[in-house]
Amino acid sequence: MKKVIRYLRFSSLGQSNGSIEAQELCTDKWISDNCAELVDTFVDVGKSAKTFERPDFIRLQEFVSKHHKTVDYLLVDQMDRFSRNAGDALTMIKELQKKYKIQVVSVTEGITFDYEVPGNFFRTGLQFLLAEEDNINRSIKVRKGLYTAKAKEGRFIGSTPPFGYRKIGAGKDRRLVISEIEAEIVKFIYKSYLKNVPLYVIKKEVYEMGFDRKGNVAVENILKNPVYAGMLEVEAFRELPGGLFPAVHEPIIDNKTWILVQNKINEPKKTRVILDEQLPLRGILKCHCGNPLTGAPSRGKSGKYFYYYKCKFPRHNNLSAVKIHDQLLSVLEVITFPESMINQIIKGCRIKVTKELNLKKLKIIRKEKQLYDFQEKLSLLEEKWIIGEISVKSFEKWSLEYQSKITHIAEYIKKMKLFVARVTELLQQRLDLLIDMKQIFCFAALLQKRELLKFLFNNNLYYLNGNYLTNEINKSVLYKLSSLENRGLFII
Ligand SMILES: [Zn+2]
Known part of the structure; x- marks a missing residue:
């Protein structure tokens, strides 16, 4: 008597006549018609045929690898229970037969797959392809519906609405x-x-x-x-x-x-620029051909280093860093801020400085309190000595200690007060430095220098024949075109 196992699969999605019971009935009939004996049944419910990663399918494979000698057929009621992918299913069928001598039977379609008979195996393939075509048709319908909804009707399709x-x-x-x-x-x-x-x-x-x-x-x-x-x-x-x-x-x-x-x-990812204090324009200044200039030091005869910016193409720019830095500074000299911006800068700076100074003033007050405490201690000590409560020796020891503390704190307070006064004075006197583009550039840290240049020239600073070129200068600053050109910056 032939021994059979069967595999039933039911996914609730879109299968109208393939309930597990129906599949059972179908395969039962085949078993009795063929006087076979059922060894075991494997059932996957709710699993898609797109993969073989189904629990009972895996169990089935394990069973087959152990008990294949006692099994002759694997029954399915229809091809697509097995897999929706023709290639995968054929490989599986071939392997079952070749390795384990188990043949796959599709009951509804009435086929016993035999890969050693060419015509039969061809039919198997065809069956699978038809199942696949079904599948493709379904997905085409779905995609067409989606296209119409989105492109023609402008409807958002999706289960979760976008944030907002x-x-x-x-x-x-x-x-x-x-x-x-x-x-x-x-x-x-x-x-x-x-x-x-x-x-x-x-x-x-x-x-x-x-x-x-x-x-x-x-x-x-x-x-x-x-x-x-x-x-x-x-x-x-x-x-x-x-x-x-x-x-x-x-x-x-x-x-x-x-x-x-x-x-x-x-935007294309910018190539990483290695920052160098000596070469703030590296990666910012471009050659007239559009390539960013690279910068490097070169050692002179005296052993001193000279810095250069150059293009990767021969006979393009090869510039002395000192020379073009000076030129840039002289250009920056004639770029200024509009009044509203100047007022804002000064206001912002005052607020910042005042905040710092207030902290310092608070510290002065605390130190003055300490000073007062030590002065009190010292006069108490003197009293004690006068009324003979303490010896000369301990009076001298403690008064020395207190006096040194008092001098120390007093000096500190004096210094702090001077500092506060000086800062306030400086702020009044040198407000011009705050709005002087050249000074701002000179005093800025390397990264700030670079940001300032990017801001001013909107990432478009070139060099050609001894002059800087740019397409535009930031609209929030003021300048006279002729003074810029005199100093070697041309707007093209
Ligand atoms: Zn170049």
């Missing part, structure tokens, strides 16, 4: 509406990103504001999602084009902001 929106309505009338509080957070993300706020800072702030999407790139995803600009990203479908399509919902982000943000995201 809520879903209202049902079926075809379902649409996104703005959730005001969340929308503010989305706007904040876009605005901060354009202001060059580092992403990690934006992330920290938005989570504090109530942003609740998880994942390392949740904020990046917000920046890339066209839904916020009132668009939907649609995959191409057959001959129909893909891309961004206008949606029916209201945008949170205006179109201009959206475009700016996308450009910024897609």
